[in-house]
Amino acid sequence: MLIPKHSKRLTFGALFPVGTPWFSLRSIVLGRISHPRHRQRSHNRPTRLDGLRCPIVGPPVFWFGSEAFYIAEAGIERAYVEVSSKNLNSVLAGVDGNKNNTTDNGILAFGASVPFAGGTYEVKVTDNNDGDGDIWNDTDGKAYITSTGRFGSSTRVIRVLVSRANLNFNAAITVIDEKCRTNQGGSAVVDGHDFTYNPSQQNNNPIRGSGPDVHAIARSCTTNNDDIKKPNQITGSGISPDITSDIGSLTLASVRSLRDDLIPRADIVYHGSTHLNGGTLGTRDAPKITYVDDILVLEGNVTGVGFLIVDKDFEVKGNFTYEGIILVGICPTCPGRIHGTGNAKMYGATVLANPTSSHDEEARIENMTGNSSIYYSTYGIDLALKRTFKTVGWQELMN
Numbered sequence: 080m081l082i083p084k085h086s087k088r089l090t091f092g093a094l095f096p097v098g099t100p101w102f103s104l105r106s107i108v109l110g111r112i113s114h115p116r117h118r119q120r121s122h123n124r125p126t127r128l129d130g131l132r133c134p135i136v137g138p139p140v141f142w143f144g145s146e147a148f149y150i151a152e153a154g155i156e157r158a159y160v161e162v163s164s165k166n167l168n169s170v171l172a173g174v175d176g177n178k179n180n181t182t183d184n185g186i187l188a189f190g191a192s193v194p195f196a197g198g199t200y201e202v203k204v205t206d207n208n209d210g211d212g213d214i215w216n217d218t219d220g221k222a223y224i225t226s227t228g229r230f231g232s233s234t235r236v237i238r239v240l241v242s243r244a245n246l247n248f249n250a251a252i253t254v255i256d257e258k259c260r261t262n263q264g265g266s267a268v269v270d271g272h273d274f275t276y277n278p279s280q281q282n283n284n285p286i287r288g289s290g291p292d293v294h295a296i297a298r299s300c301t302t303n304n305d306d307i308k309k310p311n312q313i314t315g316s317g318i319s320p321d322i323t324s325d326i327g328s329l330t331l332a333s334v335r336s337l338r339d340d341l342i343p344r345a346d347i348v349y350h351g352s353t354h355l356n357g358g359t360l361g362t363r364d365a366p367k368i369t370y371v372d373d374i375l376v377l378e379g380n381v382t383g384v385g386f387l388i389v390d391k392d393f394e395v396k397g398n399f400t401y402e403g404i405i406l407v408g409i410c411p412t413c414p415g416r417i418h419g420t421g422n423a424k425m426y427g428a429t430v431l432a433n434p435t436s437s438h439d440e441e442a443r444i445e446n447m448t449g450n451s452s453i454y455y456s457t458y459g460i461d462l463a464l465k466r467t468f469k470t471v472g473w474q475e476l477m478n
């Protein structure tokens with residue numbers, strides 16, 4: 080019998096019939112704590128179910144000091160809100176942004192110790208053992224959040240291992256292929272300076288961001304077949320037209336891996352050739368993963384925030400405002416092409432690849448000749464990467 084027959088906290092049998100297997104109990108309890116859908120829970124006093132002590136190994140037993148446990152968990156949930164929104168290295172470096180000044184390292188914006196429900200929680204983020212020998216530098220997209228809950232004489236400590244994708248873009252548009260083509264003119268702008276979309280001035284008056292500037296276009300291509308009519312509208316950290324062959328640390332394999340990880344978790348999925356005449360593909364408060372397994376044509380007014388994954392042609396004909404990461408034609412059988420940018424205002428990063436033999440084997444950016452503006456935006460990128468945040472491990476530490 081795994082379940083204690085007598086409990087001072089609550090009657091277990093009322094919740095789970097005798098004979099409920101341990102692995103079910105564990106998944107129920109762990110799921111309650113770590114499932115992403117539960118992370119936005121308000122910081123009201125947690126439910127009694129949260130008082131179950133559930134170590135990684137061994138049967139569940141009830142534990143005195145559950146108030147301290149509630150409080151520790153509240154600290155974890157508050158940490159999720161902040162850590163999911165930021166690059167792990169910026170979290171590890173602390174508010175001063177300097178990992179070498181370790182006093183504030185891993186302390187979140189709400190402080191080292193927070194009064195809560197008659198006790199306190201203390202939360203700190205530390206790196207896992209990711210092989211670089213630096214406890215304040217993340218190289219594998221994973222880190223620990225440790226929360227110590229105190230109530231009276233009781234202390235409980237919860238530690239979770241979280242992950243968040245960390246893609247570094249070297250341009251507003253990155254193209255990875257053997258053969259590449261860019262066709263630009265009209266009023267089309269590509270800008271590698273860091274900008275943030277300004278919703279109060281929708282027709283293109285973005286706010287300058289504080290992140291590092293990158294290039295307008297970065298291409299890893301063996302041959303290029305370009306038609307650039309307005310080189311001064313392709314600007315960034317380099318000389319206009321700011322097109323570099325340095326795509327930084329980004330690899331097609333890393334982008335493909337992220338794409339494959341995101342698709343099963345997509346919030347919005349379109350099958351077959353898709354035309355949208357309007358709609359919302361996510362908001363700043365709720366970024367979404369949108370997946371189209373074929374052609375996507377946007378007409379009318381479409382807005383969105385998050386990830387937009389398109390396996391074939393991507394074409395904007397109408398007004399399109401998007402903050403986030405757009406992936407076009409990334410998979411080995413995906414004939415990606417940017418077929419036109421219309422009146423698109425895109426803030427974040429876009430990656431284009433065409434690993435197939437269609438479109439003359441080229442990764443093409445065609446008809447970038449309207450009134451489109453494609454900006455690099457660290458703000459937009461972070462909104463998207465927030466959706467890659469997840470809990471990969473949970474444990475209660477003995478103290």
Ligand SMILES: [Ca+2]
Pocket residue numbers: 171172173174175176177178179180181182183184
């Ligand atoms: Ca610091």
Ligand SMILES: [Ca+2]
Pocket residue numbers: 206207208209210211212213214215216217218
């Ligand atoms: Ca490290």
Ligand SMILES: [Ca+2]
Pocket residue numbers: 206207208209216217218219220221222
């Ligand atoms: Ca790490």
